[in-house]
Amino acid sequence: MSELLFEDVTVRYGRTTAVDGVSLAVPAGEIVGLVGESGSGKSTLAKAAVGLAPLTAGRISLDGVPVPTRGRHRPLQMVFQDPYSSLDPRMTIGESVAEAMPPGRSRAARRTEVERLLDLVHLDPASAAALPSRLSGGQRQRVALARALAADPRVVIADEITSALDVSIQGAVLNLVRELRRELGLSILFISHNLAVVRYVASHVAVMHRGRVVEHGPAARVLAEPSHEYTRELLAAIPGRRSRS
Amino acid sequence: MNRRWSRVVRTPLGLTATVLMAVVLALAVLGPLLWDAGAEAVDTDNIMAQPAGAHLAGTDSLGRDILLRVLVATRLSIGLALLAVVITVVAGLLLGSAPLLVGRRFGRLLSAAVNVAVAFPGLLLALFFAVVFGVGATGAVMAIGLAGAPAFARLTQTLVAGVAARDYVSAARVAGVGRARILFRHVLPNIAEPLVVNATIGAGTALLSFAGLSFLGLGVQSPSYDWGRLLYDGIGVIYVNAAAALAPGAAVLLAGLAFNLFGESVAKALGVSTGPRVVRVGGAEPPVVEDTRATPSDVVLDVRDLEVVVPGQHGPVRPVRGVSFAVRRGEAVGIVGESGSGKSLTALAVTRLVGDDGRVDATRLELLGHDLRAPDTAVRQRLLGTSLAMVFQDPMTSFNPGRRIGGQLAEVATHHQGMRRRAALARAVDRLAAVRIPDAATRARQYPHEFSGGMRQRAMIGMGLMGSPALIVADEPTTALDVTVQQQVLDLLASIRAADDVALMLISHDVAVVGEVCDRVLVMYAGRIVEDLPAADLAGSARHPYTRALIDAVPDMTTDLTEPLATIPGRPVDPADVPPGCAYAARCPLADDRCRALDPELTGDATHRVACWHAGEPLPARHETDELVESP
Numbered sequence: 001m002s003e004l005l006f007e008d009v010t011v012r013y014g015r016t017t018a019v020d021g022v023s024l025a026v027p028a029g030e031i032v033g034l035v036g037e038s039g040s041g042k043s044t045l046a047k048a049a050v051g052l053a054p055l056t057a058g059r060i061s062l063d064g065v066p067v068p069t070r071g072r073h074r075p076l077q078m079v080f081q082d083p084y085s086s087l088d089p090r091m092t093i094g095e096s097v098a099e100a101m102p103p104g105r106s107r108a109a110r111r112t113e114v115e116r117l118l119d120l121v122h123l124d125p126a127s128a129a130a131l132p133s134r135l136s137g138g139q140r141q142r143v144a145l146a147r148a149l150a151a152d153p154r155v156v157i158a159d160e161i162t163s164a165l166d167v168s169i170q171g172a173v174l175n176l177v178r179e180l181r182r183e184l185g186l187s188i189l190f191i192s193h194n195l196a197v198v199r200y201v202a203s204h205v206a207v208m209h210r211g212r213v214v215e216h217g218p219a220a221r222v223l224a225e226p227s228h229e230y231t232r233e234l235l236a237a238i239p240g241r242r243s244r245s
Numbered sequence: 246m247n248r249r250w251s252r253v254v255r256t257p258l259g260l261t262a263t264v265l266m267a268v269v270l271a272l273a274v275l276g277p278l279l280w281d282a283g284a285e286a287v288d289t290d291n292i293m294a295q296p297a298g299a300h301l302a303g304t305d306s307l308g309r310d311i312l313l314r315v316l317v318a319t320r321l322s323i324g325l326a327l328l329a330v331v332i333t334v335v336a337g338l339l340l341g342s343a344p345l346l347v348g349r350r351f352g353r354l355l356s357a358a359v360n361v362a363v364a365f366p367g368l369l370l371a372l373f374f375a376v377v378f379g380v381g382a383t384g385a386v387m388a389i390g391l392a393g394a395p396a397f398a399r400l401t402q403t404l405v406a407g408v409a410a411r412d413y414v415s416a417a418r419v420a421g422v423g424r425a426r427i428l429f430r431h432v433l434p435n436i437a438e439p440l441v442v443n444a445t446i447g448a449g450t451a452l453l454s455f456a457g458l459s460f461l462g463l464g465v466q467s468p469s470y471d472w473g474r475l476l477y478d479g480i481g482v483i484y485v486n487a488a489a490a491l492a493p494g495a496a497v498l499l500a501g502l503a504f505n506l507f508g509e510s511v512a513k514a515l516g517v518s519t520g521p522r523v524v525r526v527g528g529a530e531p532p533v534v535e536d537t538r539a540t541p542s543d544v545v546l547d548v549r550d551l552e553v554v555v556p557g558q559h560g561p562v563r564p565v566r567g568v569s570f571a572v573r574r575g576e577a578v579g580i581v582g583e584s585g586s587g588k589s590l591t592a593l594a595v596t597r598l599v600g601d602d603g604r605v606d607a608t609r610l611e612l613l614g615h616d617l618r619a620p621d622t623a624v625r626q627r628l629l630g631t632s633l634a635m636v637f638q639d640p641m642t643s644f645n646p647g648r649r650i651g652g653q654l655a656e657v658a659t660h661h662q663g664m665r666r667r668a669a670l671a672r673a674v675d676r677l678a679a680v681r682i683p684d685a686a687t688r689a690r691q692y693p694h695e696f697s698g699g700m701r702q703r704a705m706i707g708m709g710l711m712g713s714p715a716l717i718v719a720d721e722p723t724t725a726l727d728v729t730v731q732q733q734v735l736d737l738l739a740s741i742r743a744a745d746d747v748a749l750m751l752i753s754h755d756v757a758v759v760g761e762v763c764d765r766v767l768v769m770y771a772g773r774i775v776e777d778l779p780a781a782d783l784a785g786s787a788r789h790p791y792t793r794a795l796i797d798a799v800p801d802m803t804t805d806l807t808e809p810l811a812t813i814p815g816r817p818v819d820p821a822d823v824p825p826g827c828a829y830a831a832r833c834p835l836a837d838d839r840c841r842a843l844d845p846e847l848t849g850d851a852t853h854r855v856a857c858w859h860a861g862e863p864l865p866a867r868h869e870t871d872e873l874v875e876s877p
């Protein structure tokens with residue numbers, strides 16, 4: 001169980017500031033929801049944490065130690081949004097998952113581990129020999145989760161992992177996220193634009209707007225009694241909240 | 246892969262290419278073995294002879310048979326060309342993938358150098374390198390090989406950049422996989438196909454360049470000879486013995502053709518076709534069954550038994566199978582479904598936008614009383630252009646990026662309503678203001694990329710309002726938009742409906758949106774309507790198990806946090822593989838043998854129709870262990 005801490009993080013691309021002085025904590029063993037619309041900087045913040053975006057200023061640390069962005073040991077892993085481009089179409093599921101494992105295991109040990117991980121995400125271990133094209137979107141997201149878990153992470157960032165899925169399949173992935181937190185004690189930063197989904201999985205919520213965190217706190221409080229104007233606007237825009245005229 | 250290749254070989258192109266290549270390669274291997282002695286035989290009594298008898302192409306200045314020399318020269322010519330291609334591919338791959346390995350700054354310098362090199366004409370580069378490396382076969386191979394490298398490197402760079410941006414490469418980077426391994430394991434295998442095609446066609450070009458260099462005297466030198474060298478020797482005596490130059494020339498032509506055609510066949514086998522063989526769906530037949538019941542006058546859109554057929558890998562596929570509904574003036578009808586339900590195709594079929602390879606059939610398809618199944622005429626185009634407004638899902642691609650917004654809107658008026666350009670533009674500005682785009686006059690002169698996604702959708706609605714539409718068809722209009730922008734667009738649609746009594750057909754996967762905006766909801770599954778009910782009844786009185794499962798599966802702000810989310814086991818039906826009987830039976834807790842054998846009809850009263858043998862029956866309690874282990 002580990003805590004992920006963002007301290008005054010700024011990410012700048014040329015003249016554009018994507019993330020502006022964000023401070024955020026993901027407590028050990030908790031799921032923190034990060035909500036915002038496009039352009040809010042939530043995805044950029046996630047990418048900066050795993051080393052896919054340059055960190056202009058600030059500090060991102062895991063239990064006080066800066067998150068390593070080079071080398072084989074990566075305690076911070078990420079699951080991406082698009083299930084159709086997050087798996088290499090030419091590698092089998094087993095190979096994709098095994099690639100993320102730390103080096104130094106025998107082939108047999110790797111195979112056993114792959115089966116254990118697939119079982120953890122409720123996929124048939126025999127599907128380790130299948131290519132991604134045979135899996136549905138929901139199944140691919142589970143493989144992506146298994147791959148993230150293969151690296152033995154302490155914190156996982158889930159970047160809009162259900163946004164591209166059919167409604168009837170989304171629930172299974174969300175149930176899985178909750179289960180993984182419960183069983184593995186994983187800390188998760190759950191990014192989404194869908195407030196109802198975030199309310200379901202997260203215990204804390206942070207709201208981002210134009211690169212800044214405008215509000216954060218326990219999910220129950222923020223989503224029921226928001227104090228910032230923008231959060232109120234977001235809540236009011238959820239379809240179905242207003243009666244039809 | 247083998248299947249595709251054998252299919253290609255059966256086409257005329259593939260067959261010719263394969264045969265020619267086989268002949269060329271056979272000659273390259275066997276030629277010197279069979280005819281080397283004959284080609285070297287000097288016969289001073291028979292110098293510069295005309296084609297006759299024993300010498301079908303005549304003899305050269307030393308009495309050697311030209312035809313035999315041409316055949317024997319195949320090996321050297323082909324061998325050198327292939328060697329040059331290998332050099333091109335290796336150098337190109339190295340230069341093209343280096344930016345991925347060396348990091349951003351050096352990578353940029355390298356890309357810039359390659360781009361500059363591409364600007365030089367290939368033959369010029371070849372001549373330059375030939376001077377550098379010296380005259381002779383080795384020098385020529387290096388020259389042609391390196392001259393082709395910049396173009397190949399550029400192609401590699403572009404392909405690598407495309408793949409390097411994909412999520413699986415990012416995931417590998419996040420997992421700590423090294424750059425070299427990412428290149429060899431993830432990037433190169435996924436860009437192999439276009440590169441192979443280019444390399445194969447490049448072989449033909451290399452052959453021709455080689456012949457050119459040798460012809461200029463820079464390539465192969467005596468006593469070795471390739472086709473270009475034979476041409477060089479033969480061109481001087483072309484008025485004495487034309488065959489001396491024409492024979493090697495013909496050989497170069499045929500071999501070059503063989504390589505190029507082979508490259509084309511490889512392209513067909515590998516890349517261009519995405520798999521399913523397009524089985525032509527039969528042409529539009531005149532409708533056999535006519536529905537001649539009179540339409541009530543306030544019905545804007547009347548659809549009966551709509552069916553869409555598209556070609557698929559194993560025969561025709563019916564993504565829409567028998568859809569019937571009607572939309573009245575001012576009414577808002579929502580169509581809800583998931584992937585594979587056929588909802589988008591229904592919208593496209595109704596607006597006559599299904600592509601040429603698909604066929605639309607219906608016993609009745611009328612807009613404002615006009616039959617949309619009739620052949621396309623100017624009158625019908627005007628009807629569709631002015632009485633129907635369409636809003637597409639992707640705001641990025643629904644406008645022409647090369648033209649200003651105002652001009653695109655004005656096109657409707659100039660084309661369909663006969664307005665003059667200035668009046669049409671003025672109306673366009675007026676319509677942009679009507680859809681609440683601030684500063685409409687300035688905005689009309691802007692290009693689509695200067696508009697945000699929400700504004701583009703509003704401009705799209707504005708384009709539909711250029712006429713006086715009776716129906717707006719919106720296919721997932723807000724899926725790609727933020728939730729606050731979505732609210733603005735939906736509010737806009739509501740105000741337009743209220744102001745002009747315009748009907749709305751809203752297609753979406755989002756039940757909440759449809760429930761909020763529409764009066765009536767049609768739920769589609771596997772190409773059929775399974776339930777037709779008032780939107781107010783969605784939450785409480787839905788009767789089809791799929792509708793109820795769909796409502797339960799969507800989390801909202803009041804979902805119970807202590808329970809796992811409801812899910813529907815299994816996955817949506819693939820339109821190419823629809824089971825007999827009710828398509829939902831495989832996922833339905835109430836399904837029995839009758840459901841699996843017989844497809845239920847859509848029955849009910851005027852306000853509520855259901856297609857289910859167990860409509861309205863209570864669903865069994867959800868189990869905790871509903872989370873089944875899934876296999877592909």
